[in-house]
Amino acid sequence: MQSDPATADLPSLADIDGPLAILVSGGLDSAILVGDALRSGNIVYPLYVRNGLFWESVELEHLRRFLDALRSPNLRPLYTLELPVADIYLSHWSLTGRIVPDADTPDEAVFLPGRNVLLLAKAILWCHMNHVPAVAMAPLASNPFPDATPEFFRAYESIVNQAVEGSVRVLRPYATLHKSDVMRRAGELPLGLTFSCIRPIGRLHCGRCNKCAERRRAFIDAKLGDPTEYANKS
Secondary structure: OOOOOOOOOOOOHHHOOOOEEEEOOOOHHHHHHHHHHHHOOOOEEEEEEEOOOOOHHHHHHHHHHHHHHOOOOOEOOOEEEEOOOHHHHOOOHHHHOOOOOEOOOOHHHHOOOOHHHHHHHHHHHHHHHOOOOEEEOOOOOOOOOHHHOHHHHHHHHHHHHHHHOOOOEEEOOOOOOOHHHHHOOOOOOOHHHOOOOOOOEOOEEOOOEHHHHHHHHHHHHOOOOOOOOEOOOO
16 A cells, blocks of 8 residues: 555654654643653653744743643753744734634634744754754644645755755644544643633633634543633633
């Protein structure tokens, strides 16, 4: 049987020889990926790219608490990379917090133009400069966006490495999985410390945005109790 070219570049984390950077947000998928990598014995460098988006200060608080709860000799301190986008996103909802896609909008409504272009540019270069051979991220099989295709990742990895004569690999170990599959890999991870909201109210999930709705469904589909405190309960 011929291998599927779309999944040919998807090694397991245990196949990676050496340290591994992981692009993390405060969300469920990348948080579980960190836990997976630590269970596989990888030395993990968590990277967060700060773009100046509306929810980032709350997201970072949750992410730091989550990583603190995972204390491990193999878990390195969180490294924050700065890449502001206000000059190109202008009055986009992700910067203003106004007219944010709600629970009734399709996944496509939360598209952030060039998101993976921005994240990976900094992450690949950080890995190259710090002699880390690979960076992993957590796009899923259901990701509908044009910068989350196998073709994009292969081409972008190649062109950024070409620019610096590097060899950093971009890994997508969850690219054939759906969210409920990933949720079932969580084990004892403290998922209540993760954060998925794009319109936080105070330090809480709003409970009404597109990402809160996705989060609620994820716990239901995985048959897990949802420990999230939502500002709006329904």
